[in-house]
Amino acid sequence: LRLVTRQASVISLNAALAFNGHLDKAIAARLESLRKTRDDLQVAVNNGRTSESELLKVETLLNDLNKQRNDLQRQAISLKNQLLQLTGIRLDHFVMMTLKRPVAEGEFLKLTQQQAEVAATEKELQGEKDRRFPVLKLEGVVSGNRGEAYNTGSSIDRDYAYLGIKLSLPLFDRSLSTSIDQAEIRLRRQRQQLAQLRIDLTTEAAGLKDQLPVIDRSNKLAQTTLDNNRRLLEIAKVAYRNGRMSTEEYLRFETGVLEAEAALHQTHVDRWQVVSQLAVLYGDDLTGVVQ
Secondary structure, eight states, rough: OOHHHHHHHHHHHHHHHHHHHHHHHHHHHHHHHHHHHHHHHHHHHHSSSOOOHHHHHHHHHHHHHHHHHEEEEEEEHHHHHHHHHSSSOSSSSSSOOBOSOOOOOOHHHHHHHHHHHHHHHHHHHHHHHTTSOOOEEEEEEEEEEEEEEEOOOOOOEEEEEEEEEEEOOTOOHHHHHHHHHHHHHHHHHHHHHHHHHHHHHHHHHHHEEEEHHHHHHHHHHHHHHHHHHHHHHHHHHHHHTTTOOHHHHHHHHHHHHHHHHHHHHHHHHHHHHHHHHHHHHHHOGGGBBBB
């Protein structure tokens, strides 16, 4: 469990680093586009064809995006450090990942561990019960007495032997009954925990598996939304240059593309997180699942 959990953490962190990198690239593209708009507006302001407030609106968005990019760079440093702690490898950028196969389903790893605890308690209880049964023991003693009698001075050379059967009946051992009661309570509690754990894990696994097709649909929808927003932005640029659109409206199309890109790459993060969580549930080695 510890190994698979560690692997899952690496997958999730790398997916987050990939999201970070893609979003940073998307912001860089928007910054480049907005700088061109700012430069055109600066010329218009200098020529008195537009007010300086319109230029400030673009400058404000540029500043906000630069701040977001700076925050992303700080986050990337943190993610890389966490990956270094887990893998011993210092990454310059995220590693591309592909799904080699679905997570292999089977018995839940935590359930297997809990079943082992129940089995151990069952053996403990049986051992306590076995102590109530009569115990038949064969006992024997062999001894010798050799020497000289102190009163007669005669030599003594005698052997003694004893062989017997001993029956032990622990009928009135109260501590034994207490031990059995305690073991039965522990076993009952562990069986209840096992039953509840089975329900919890089954429900969690079903929920995660149900998410996968939904995430795939979200990915396709997000890609369509991004494509549409990019086309709308190109139309908006023409309308803005021709004076048929306000600065606020145009900037909404710029941020719309950025938000659509973030939504698309978030679906990739969501998918890897689900895969990692399923691998932890089933104890499936992720080196065989992810390449």
